[in-house]
Amino acid sequence: MNKGLQYTIGRVLFWLLIILIFVYLVFPFYWALNSSFKTESELQRTPATFVPDNPTLQNYRAVFHNVNFMRGLLNSVIVATCTTLLALVIGSFGAFALGKLRFRGKTLSLYLILAMTMFPSIAVLSGLYAVITKFHVHPILAMILSYMIFTLPFTVWVLTSFFKDLPMEIMRSAQVDGATPFQTFYRILLPLTLPALVTTGLLAFIAAWNEYLFALTFTTIDPSSRTVPVAIALFTGQVSHQEPFGEIMAAAVIVTIPLVILVFIFQQKIVAGLTAGAVKG
Amino acid sequence: MARAKKRGMSEVAKKEERLALLMLLPSFFVIVVIAIYPLFTVFRDSLTNKIFASNQPVEFVGLSNYAQLLSVTIKELPPVIDETTGQQAIDDKSGEPVYERAITVLPREPQRFREVSQFSLLGKRYVIGATERDFIRAIVDTLIFTVVSVVLETLLGLIIALVVNSNFRGRGFMRASMLVPWAIITVVSARMWQWMLGPTRTGLVNVVLQIVGIGDGQIAFLRMSEYQLPAIIAVDVWKTTPFMALLLLAGLQLIPNDLYKAAAVDGANKVRQFFAITLPLLRPAIAVALVFRTLDALRVFDVFQVMLSRTRYSMASFAQDQLIQYQNAGISSAASVFIFLLIFVFALLYIRMLGVEAE
Numbered sequence A: 001m002n003k004g005l006q007y008t009i010g011r012v013l014f015w016l017l018i019i020l021i022f023v024y025l026v027f028p029f030y031w032a033l034n035s036s037f038k039t040e041s042e043l044q045r046t047p048a049t050f051v052p053d054n055p056t057l058q059n060y061r062a063v064f065h066n067v068n069f070m071r072g073l074l075n076s077v078i079v080a081t082c083t084t085l086l087a088l089v090i091g092s093f094g095a096f097a098l099g100k101l102r103f104r105g106k107t108l109s110l111y112l113i114l115a116m117t118m119f120p121s122i123a124v125l126s127g128l129y130a131v132i133t134k135f136h137v138h139p140i141l142a143m144i145l146s147y148m149i150f151t152l153p154f155t156v157w158v159l160t161s162f163f164k165d166l167p168m169e170i171m172r173s174a175q176v177d178g179a180t181p182f183q184t185f186y187r188i189l190l191p192l193t194l195p196a197l198v199t200t201g202l203l204a205f206i207a208a209w210n211e212y213l214f215a216l217t218f219t220t221i222d223p224s225s226r227t228v229p230v231a232i233a234l235f236t237g238q239v240s241h242q243e244p245f246g247e248i249m250a251a252a253v254i255v256t257i258p259l260v261i262l263v264f265i266f267q268q269k270i271v272a273g274l275t276a277g278a279v280k281g
Numbered sequence B: 001m002a003r004a005k006k007r008g009m010s011e012v013a014k015k016e017e018r019l020a021l022l023m024l025l026p027s028f029f030v031i032v033v034i035a036i037y038p039l040f041t042v043f044r045d046s047l048t049n050k051i052f053a054s055n056q057p058v059e060f061v062g063l064s065n066y067a068q069l070l071s072v073t074i075k076e077l078p079p080v081i082d083e084t085t086g087q088q089a090i091d092d093k094s095g096e097p098v099y100e101r102a103i104t105v106l107p108r109e110p111q112r113f114r115e116v117s118q119f120s121l122l123g124k125r126y127v128i129g130a131t132e133r134d135f136i137r138a139i140v141d142t143l144i145f146t147v148v149s150v151v152l153e154t155l156l157g158l159i160i161a162l163v164v165n166s167n168f169r170g171r172g173f174m175r176a177s178m179l180v181p182w183a184i185i186t187v188v189s190a191r192m193w194q195w196m197l198g199p200t201r202t203g204l205v206n207v208v209l210q211i212v213g214i215g216d217g218q219i220a221f222l223r224m225s226e227y228q229l230p231a232i233i234a235v236d237v238w239k240t241t242p243f244m245a246l247l248l249l250a251g252l253q254l255i256p257n258d259l260y261k262a263a264a265v266d267g268a269n270k271v272r273q274f275f276a277i278t279l280p281l282l283r284p285a286i287a288v289a290l291v292f293r294t295l296d297a298l299r300v301f302d303v304f305q306v307m308l309s310r311t312r313y314s315m316a317s318f319a320q321d322q323l324i325q326y327q328n329a330g331i332s333s334a335a336s337v338f339i340f341l342l343i344f345v346f347a348l349l350y351i352r353m354l355g356v357e358a359e
Helices: A002-036 A060-063 A067-100 A106-116 A121-135 A139-146 A148-165 A168-176 A180-194 A194-210 A213-221 A228-233 A244-263 A267-278 B002-008 B010-044 B065-071 B133-165 B171-183 B186-196 B202-210 B225-252 B257-266 B269-296 B303-306 B315-324 B329-354
Strands: B070-079 B114-121 B126-131
Touching: A002 A244, A002 B171, A002 B225, A060 A106, A060 A194, A060 A244, A060 B186, A067 A106, A067 A139, A067 A148, A067 A180, A067 A194, A067 A228, A067 A244, A067 B010, A106 A148, A106 B010, A106 B186, A121 A213, A121 B010, A121 B315, A121 B329, A139 A148, A139 B010, A148 A194, A148 B225, A168 A180, A180 A194, A180 B002, A180 B070, A180 B225, A194 A244, A194 A267, A194 B126, A213 A228, A213 B315, A228 B186, A228 B303, A244 A267, A244 B186, A244 B315, A267 B171, A267 B225, B002 B186, B010 B114, B010 B329, B065 B133, B065 B329, B114 B269, B126 B133, B133 B171, B133 B225, B133 B269, B133 B315, B171 B225, B186 B202, B186 B303, B186 B329, B225 B303, B257 B269, B303 B315, B315 B329
Parallel strands: none
Antiparallel strands: B070 B126, B114 B126
16 A cells, blocks of 8 residues: 555656656747747737737748848758768768778877867867958858868768678678779668768758857858858847847747757657767767 | 888788778868868967957067966955044945955056956955956856856756656657757757846746746846856756756666666665666766766857857857957967867867777
């Protein structure tokens, strides 16, 4: 009897804890969603309401007509896509060498790549800024190339471990069939690592989509190159003089929903990729 | 000797080595161009008085940028003597004893020191001065931010990881929800929290605090200096705890279930099991996650820049501000080098923990 009661209380507390964690993790996003559907007057009302009284799409309409934000979206898509593709191409070459080929200096190379995954981008900010202003590099191109600083080492590091895990027999039998190592790489091994490429590509894309330091700094020379994070940080509304938080929250929802959907679809892959990047070699 | 070794290699092995270097070449080329070379120029510029977009000739100034950034002094503040009583004057309003103004004791030559803060020790009053007080404050703030947020994230992350690691219905959904804060752009989450931390009851936090009976619903979290750091830390903890939980969860899943079964047979309860099995076996995962997060927190930029803009800095947002607002390449580079060296030490620690296995 006593045991049963103890068990029930334990279960109830456990579920309370789960609900508490869930609310903590998700509620701030709900709050943004809630605010994005409120009218200007309801946003100014005190105390704030937990559900919009008259849900309106006004904020979304304003955001979709905001030229700066829409251009930011386009710029972000271009920058993140190009960075990801470039990192995957260059990174899979390097990862194949590190994961499957034998050569001197391999350990040193691995250490260098690992060290690079932790490289703080602030350390090269003024150096890159100097080059960009001196040679008038377009900020979009500057972002695509400079984002390699965090996407490439990560891509190489994670893909190396995937290549390493592929059985050596595949390579040997291909060699016996007369394939050169490079043919083995792109005809046989690369297709096999496709799932890993998707995962690392997704993580690289999200990292590039997220980047703020370089984007904010490089686009000071050309505001039309601003990406989404910069556009949202510097968001100004069409009409109101105060910070237009209704529109900012609508913009926040617009850029977050696609990522949340991706995250729910690729959940297991993302977790595997994240932990591979940080926990094991 | 290297040649002798090479002659000993078979034709196939030589080919393999050539291919490997060829395939690594693009990666190393990119790393050299966007990281190593710029890092070298930043080191170089940190020793000059370089200002972008100006005609001032660039001169080598040695370590004076570092001296400017890091010079700190502590001086005793003499008490103000009340002429009528001959005792130390007491402020009428606050009832506190009055001391001389800091500006009278802080050195002005060769560089002017400004007040960072004051403290009392053994009945005496001292003032801390610095030539670049924004950077000294940024160092202190970044360190406080790092320690507090990393500790909180580890504790909360451990709790969440333990919960999600146990069996319950809806566990998969819970794991997916954990990725929601992680998937939200840092700038966006800073903006979301800025809205929730609003200074009136249009802000969620003020509403909730008032319902619980704390505050008057008018707390200006982002304007009052005592609430600024806690607010920033709250945002970072919310955003990053799930990531921490995932790293720890990966560690938890490596612990064999048999151990718990055996412990249960021996009569150890859950708490005992946690301290005897989980915690010791999880220690490597915790250590790795801790250092990894510390590396990240030390270079914090986004949250500080968005939420406090130029009222208060992290080390990185100070360096960025010097670069963009003042085009001051010398000071900005020196601040960057300082951050780099600090992170470098932690990175070495991290690499030693991870290790590399080539074969």
